[in-house]
Amino acid sequence: MYSLNSAIMEYILFCRTEGKSPRTIRWYRQKLDYFEHFLRENGLPTELDEIKRSEIRGFIHHLQSEVKSGVNNPRRPAEDKSLSMHTIHGYVRTLRAFFSWTVREGLVKDNPMRGVRNPKVPKQLMPSFSEDQVRRLLSSVDRRNAIGARNHAILVTLLDTGIRASELTSLKEGDLYLQGGFFKVSGKGGKERIVPIGSTCRATLARYIHRYRPQPATPHIDNVFLTKGGRPLKSDYLYKIVSEACNRAGIDNVRPGPHTCRHTFARRFLMNGGDLLTLQRILGHSSLEVVRLYVHLDTGDLLQQQGKYSPIDNLC
Numbered sequence: 001m002y003s004l005n006s007a008i009m010e011y012i013l014f015c016r017t018e019g020k021s022p023r024t025i026r027w028y029r030q031k032l033d034y035f036e037h038f039l040r041e042n043g044l045p046t047e048l049d050e051i052k053r054s055e056i057r058g059f060i061h062h063l064q065s066e067v068k069s070g071v072n073n074p075r076r077p078a079e080d081k082s083l084s085m086h087t088i089h090g091y092v093r094t095l096r097a098f099f100s101w102t103v104r105e106g107l108v109k110d111n112p113m114r115g116v117r118n119p120k121v122p123k124q125l126m127p128s129f130s131e132d133q134v135r136r137l138l139s140s141v142d143r144r145n146a147i148g149a150r151n152h153a154i155l156v157t158l159l160d161t162g163i164r165a166s167e168l169t170s171l172k173e174g175d176l177y178l179q180g181g182f183f184k185v186s187g188k189g190g191k192e193r194i195v196p197i198g199s200t201c202r203a204t205l206a207r208y209i210h211r212y213r214p215q216p217a218t219p220h221i222d223n224v225f226l227t228k229g230g231r232p233l234k235s236d237y238l239y240k241i242v243s244e245a246c247n248r249a250g251i252d253n254v255r256p257g258p259h260t261c262r263h264t265f266a267r268r269f270l271m272n273g274g275d276l277l278t279l280q281r282i283l284g285h286s287s288l289e290v291v292r293l294y295v296h297l298d299t300g301d302l303l304q305q306q307g308k309y310s311p312i313d314n315l316c
Helices: 003-018 022-041 053-065 083-103 133-141 145-162 165-169 199-212 235-248 260-271 276-284 288-292 298-311
Strands: 182-186 191-197
Touching: 003 083, 003 276, 003 288, 022 083, 022 165, 053 083, 133 145, 145 165, 145 199, 145 235, 145 260, 165 235, 165 260, 235 260, 260 276, 276 288
Parallel strands: none
Antiparallel strands: 182 191
16 A cells, blocks of 8 residues: 555655756645645545545535635635635646656556546636836835845836746846846746846846845855845745735735736736737746736727727828
């Protein structure tokens, strides 16, 4: 008999050796541990080869009917509403990847996920900041001190490049090419890509680095953005920086956080005439389908775009 817990530990080790990011590994571990907890608490089998489709479907139903949003997320407070279908879909994807691995490793003969369909996820438009909200967000930070200059540079970089929180916190000075107008980031799966930066972002980064960036706590630290004590920022702290800036700016109708900056960049890039293929490369997505989810054009946007690009008007 091979226990589910032992298989989870071995799978996490496999993910590390495959070079998956720490964030992705935490995602897998949290969801698999909760699945094991559900089985144990309900007196269901926790031996790997005894887990069947019925246990997995019972777990999905539990997520749909009993678990509240934010309960298993250490970065968000619990809310009195059900889990979103996107979150449930994430649990199912994790289980599908895990059990496919157990079959490949010969730990089980039959995949219990066979015949279990992914829950239907409604297509939702990604939230983003309006132009006015972006101005208020940037104005909410006092740039006359070291922390304010750093936080302003963080907001400008997120909004001008659309990089992920983990990419920003791991950004190195040696990967900055301010004169060339770009930097290199290591994205999901360790894939390196070039991200262009605008002139305002270049000037903002240069100001922070040359005037306000603290001395690194140890010689091997090369991160661009550092704490007051000279240590690399963590993603949770980055979320706090953006969230507090939103509060000061009076922005309460859009979910605060670095990922909303990413959505905002994508939307504004397209509104300013950028194309989807270029946006895909900048964001580091392997599929255009994912990029399309970032696009949110309201009525005002559509009217503005028609005014710019009307085929008939542009004949004149």
